[in-house]
Amino acid sequence: MSESLRVEDRGAFVLATLDRPEKRNAIDQDLVDVLHALCARLEVERRTLVIAGSGGTFAAGADIAQLRERRAxxxxxxxxxxxxxxIRALPMPVIAVLDGYALGGGAELAYAADIRIGTPSLKIGNPETGLGIIAAAGATWRLKEIVGDALASEMLLTGRILGADEALAAGLVSTIVESHAALEHAATIADRIATLDPAATQATKRALLAPASAHPEIELAEQAVLFESPEKQRRMTEFLERRGARRATEESR
Structure with missing residues (x-):
């Protein structure tokens, strides 16, 4: 891919590690380009993606030197x-491992994930207005969906940065795990996803991403397709057979 993004096939998932430690993994044009290339791959392969950062930082923001030169x-x-x-629209789940700073563009990348895991050192927020710009890569609409209008407004209008405990209390991350174990925790989640029906997982993600106006019709349409799938028949038959076997064993005791 690129020296700025290490991509590893971990079986149940693909691990993408932002690897610009000398820049605290700041997101520059090269990193954007390789993330697009990775998305092109995952749109076809349909694999779970785990995104992490190297050097004890997720991503401390966009590359300010490049941002300063950009115009209208x-x-x-x-x-x-x-x-x-x-990234948000990838067919399979995206898991972000948030260690250390996840600021500005780094926070917005995190907001695009389906599942966010934090570490005790997490610092997350959007200080863009202090640099004369706005958080324009998703924060103004995704953040309020995650934490609600009141906290999102305070974070975006004041530049407030949340620590790990605050992020957990706000629902911005689903759990806090020690840094040395965070990636293993993400792998456990990805392994769990891999045991489920990919078609049902992808249908669930499409329903989750749909606007309010699309419900409940989207669930009904997705369910109609799944009700006809051989995989649904196989999994439900196996479930009923296992339950029957357990009951027979219990009754014979």
Missing amino acids: TDALKGINTRCFQR
Whole structure:
């Protein structure tokens, strides 16, 4: 891929590690390009993605040196926005392991994930207004869906940074795990996902990403397809057979 992104096949999932430790994994154009390339692969392979950062930092923001040189035409291209939208729309779940700083564009990358795991050193938020810009790569609409209007407004309008415990209490992360065990915890989640029906997992993600106006019709349409699938028949038959075997064993005692 690139020196800025290490991609490893871990069987049940693909691990992508932001690897610009000298820049605290700041998101630059090269990293955006390789993330797009990874998305192109995962849109076809349909694998769970785990995103992490190297050097005790997830991503301390976008590359300020590059941002300073960008102008109105660059803003309208949505360089980071389009990348994070693509990550959000991947067919299988995306898990973010948030160690250390996840600020600015790094926070917005985290918001694009389906599942976020924090570590005790997590510092997450959007200080963009202090740099004369706004959080324009997803925070203004994704963050309030995650933590609610009140906290999202305070974070975005004041630049408030949340620590690990605050992020957990707000539902911004689902759990806090020690840094040395966080990736293993993400792998456990990915392994669990791998035991489930991929079609049902992908249908669930599509329903979760759908706007409120699409419900409940989208669930009914997705369920109609799954009700006709051979995999549903196989899994339910196996479940009933196991339950029957357990009952027979209990009755024979």
